[in-house]
Amino acid sequence: MKLYSRAKINLFLDIVGQDPLDGYHYIDSLFQEITLCDVIDMNKASEDIVEFEPDSELNKNSTVHKALKLFKERFGIKTCYSIKVKKNIPIGSGLGGGSSNAATVLRFLAKEYRVPFDDLLEIAKNIGSDVPFFLYGGLCRVSGKGELVRKLSHKLKNVYFLIICPDIFISTKEAYSLIKDKNSVLTFPDLENISLITIDFLKKIVYNKFQKIIFNNFSSLGILYENLKKHLKAEIIFMSGSGSSLVAVYDNRLKRMKDFLYLKRQKCFKVFMAKPFYSVS
CATH class of the missing domain: 3.30.230.10 (Ribosomal Protein S5; domain 2)
Known part of the structure; x- marks a missing residue:
């Protein structure tokens, strides 16, 4: 099976x-x-x-x-x-x-x-x-x-991803050990009055407490992030989880494809095209 x-x-x-x-x-x-x-x-x-x-x-x-x-x-x-x-x-x-x-x-x-x-x-x-x-x-x-x-019943609308994976291994245990401030000052995004999540809404809510800390401790990942911001046409770029993957978000398949081909030519890291998945069951 x-x-x-x-x-x-x-x-x-x-x-x-x-x-x-x-x-x-x-x-x-x-x-x-x-x-x-x-x-x-x-x-x-x-x-x-x-x-x-x-x-x-x-x-x-x-x-x-x-x-x-x-x-x-x-x-x-x-x-x-x-x-x-x-x-x-x-x-x-x-x-x-x-x-x-x-x-x-x-x-x-x-x-x-x-x-x-x-x-x-x-x-x-x-x-x-x-x-x-x-x-x-x-x-x-x-x-x-x-x-x-x-x-949640919400769906991401017209949202397309590039997943960029450099050859940097970050253990979850190590990432958590770097977190010194254990208290939150943020509020979870308010999704009550929407059913479809757009790029514009994502721009307001995307956040990862690990991101700055990981970039400070794994400088090559921070440098890659800054370079991607300069050269890609993505609407948003952020780190997923405790790293090391970076996610570039697009509202247009053509822009994503152009960036995908550009990154593949670099041959410095793995890059995947992806989209949100929702099970039918």
Whole structure:
């Protein structure tokens, strides 16, 4: 069975506090699922096998291993699976690839064994902070430590993305350790009186608390950001998650295509075209 494990971007990301007991941070964020995806081939097998293409350390210990193990233990499943993940979403890019992989496997297993969504959600919370979001997908407000997810009915209108991924790995743990101010002074965007989110509205709300801090600590990423602002025709450019991916936002496919071809000629980083994704289910 071929499954599509899609990435996410953070249109708004604030750090609003920290749990004094476990040290995990509280966030308030607007997540958008996008069409950039890994492809997972999952089939029954004589033993559990998880493989990644290209080959990496993920073959030994990954969110996919954990999702399969926890699901089988929770529901007493004896059937084994061969899982092959073709990675297109760069690792350590702030696009949630690992969390998406885990959620995609969980959704497949839940359908196979008719497991209620709430039970699936409990497993997801024990794998990673972004995994619950990927069980919902689309556009969601995500808060708490990532476990509080509210799916929104809003849609992005005439919005197109370029996802620029330099060869810079930023661990989520390291990024959070750089945050010194744990208190928020911002308010989550007011979406009450709109149904369609336009470029003009995005210009008002796009925010990432990590961005300035990461640019200060990873100067090459900050320099790339400034160069992209000078040379691209994008309406907005921002960092997703804790980095290192940068998102360029367009209201016009032609402008995006011209910039895509320009960036491909640079051959300095990976670049993908993407758009918002909304599940039909």
